[in-house]
Amino acid sequence: KFGQGNLLELLKTHLPAATWQLLTTAACQAQARGWHLYLVGGAVRDLWLRHSQGAKKHQNITFQDIDLVVDGFHTKADVGAGVELAQALQGDYPGARLSVHGEFQTAALLWHKDPQLDSLWVDIATARTEFYPYPAANPEVEASSIRQDLYRRDFTINALSIRLTNPSPGKLLDFFGGMNDLHNQQVRVLHANSFIEDPTRIYRAVRFVVRLGFDLEPQTETYIRYAIASGVYERWRLTEHPTPALTTRLKAELSIILKAPYWKGALTLLADLDALKCLHPELKLTEQLWWQVRCLSRWLRWLDPERQLEHWLLRLGILLGALPPQERIKIATGLQLPKTMIDGLANLETMETAIAKSLGCQQCPGPSVIYQTLKGYDRANLFLVAARGHKVLRKQIWFYFSQLCQVSPFLTGHDLKALGYKPGPQFKQILTDLLNACLDGQLGDRQQEEAWLNAHYPLPKKV
Ligand code: ATP
Structure with missing residues (x-):
């Protein structure tokens, strides 16, 4: 049964071989320094899901995001243990990029499209406790034991841990009933103040409930x-x-x-x-x-x-x-949010009024009118206008995106030049009129377009 006995074999089975090797190396490095090393967070939860519900159901679990915690001797000097271990590992894996978050003394090792490890992100932290000086503040951090480190986490199912070093490597640490909640498919918070301290946990709770198909514990x-x-x-x-x-x-x-x-x-x-x-x-x-x-x-x-x-x-x-x-x-x-989005949101009503004025004043605006009205607007903003708009407007925008945007005449500016038209301001007018005629279904092939040109923009006769 999961959790009773050594979980290293299970890790070896489910993790990609190179990731497993990396964990083994990390454990050796930690042990050589007299530290304990733990696999924590989502990877332990996901290991259980893969093991108990089958890899087929959880194909999206790829173990590309690994959290490790080093538990030192609880002295101030050991606050940097996570960073030191990450640096030592980088010595073994020169292909990794190391990034250190000074304030919290955490380190991350990153691989991007590595031939063995593919894309992998390994966070290495020193066991720590967080204090919230006031609700919704940024936590203040202090070195602590693995138990306290796990207690600062969001949900019991994310507060499980597997020891990777001696003594008892492969031992599951479950201080808060995470296994029980995994079995009962419940997302349970660790303490009453948790959401007051950090309101993003509300969003995280929802995410895990829906993603895992679990219940929110009452x-x-x-x-x-x-x-x-x-x-x-x-x-x-x-x-x-x-x-x-x-x-x-x-x-x-x-x-x-x-x-x-x-x-x-x-x-x-x-x-x-x-x-x-x-x-x-x-x-x-x-x-x-x-x-x-x-x-x-x-x-x-x-x-x-x-x-x-x-x-x-x-x-x-x-x-x-x-x-x-x-x-x-x-x-x-x-x-x-990106500036185009902010501007779009600021101008939504102005945009809607302008479009309605342009299209609404005609009984049944033709394709070229629809195209010329909408073409100046940002594509993303038009999606917003469509979803908010009434049925007729929605149909017109759909028509614009799905058909009108695909229309282009056979003749280009180069062809006009080759036919003897002199480049200049009139070019743009000719091309716009030509496109409008195509949009309105008057022209179907190159010959018809040339005939249209002759009729509407005849070249001066050579003397
Ligand atoms: P996912 O599979 O979505 O990445 P995860 O559990 O790995 O899930 P992360 O966002 O990578 O989630 O966070 C890693 C771990 O850090 C979590 O398992 C949890 O223990 C802890 N954690 C993350 N965010 C918070 C938070 N806001 N409050 C408390 N603990 C958190």
Whole structure:
């Protein structure tokens, strides 16, 4: 049974061979220094999932993100143990890039498209305790034991650990009932204040519930609802100092959720928990907004299969679009969204009015009118306008993307020159008129285009 006995064999079976070798080397290096080394976090949880539910069901688990914790002798001098171990490992693996996060004394070793290790990210930290000087602040850090290190984590299922060094290598450390929760498929928080200390954990809880198909443990749900009702997001918004770091983390969680294949389930659970308040106190997933997000996503699937646009950003954009312009700009700026997105959100209504004026004043605008009206707008912004717009407008934008954007005349500027037209300002006019005629279905081949040119822009007769 998982957890009873030595888990090293299981690790060897499920990890890629080169990653397993790397862990063995890391354990030797740690042991040589008299330290303990632990595999912690998601990798242990994922090992259990692969082992108990089968690799087939969990093909997406690739163990490319490994967290290690070094437990030293609990003195200040050992705060740097994680960094020292990472440096020693880099000596064994010169292909790795080392990055040190000074403030928290953590190190990361990164491989990118390595022939053996592929893309791998290994975080190495010294066991630590975090203190939150006040709610939603950035934690302050101190060296500690592995037990305390695990206690600072988010959920019991993420607070499991496997010892890699002597004594008892391969031993599972489960101080908080993580195995029980894995068996019962529950996401349970470690302590009552957890969501007040760090509201991004609410998003993480939702992510794990939906991704793993687990339940939110009832007491944990109560803590989440309590944290939200107590205004944790308001405090966060109003606190000057910690806002940037926390906002970055919130944005990271939002992007993971909105990028994931399970985004629909996650968004509805977030809405059900009232957690969209983290973006704005008034933001609610109404029927209409829910419809718009799904409509937008359908469109993106059909019209942008190559994913040239950032689909998650547009989903966020349509959510923010439900807020008054001033508010949405404030949030988009705070989240440091790209400038085109911020501008698009600021000008949504102006854009909608201008398009409606241009297309709505005609009984049934022809293809060239639709094309010329829409072509000046940013593609991403047009997706937002479409999802928010009425049926007729949506049809017109669909027509524009799916057909009109693909139309181009046979004749190009080079052909005009070859036919004897002099390059100059008139060129642009000729090409626009030619394209309009093509869009309106008047021309079907090169011959027809040349005849059209002769009729509409005859060349002066040579004397
Ligand atoms: P994933 O498979 O999505 O990467 P993960 O569990 O590895 O899941 P990470 O975001 O890589 O998640 O974080 C690694 C570990 O760090 C987690 O397992 C958890 O123990 C801890 N952790 C991450 N974020 C937090 C947080 N906000 N609060 C407490 N612990 C956290």
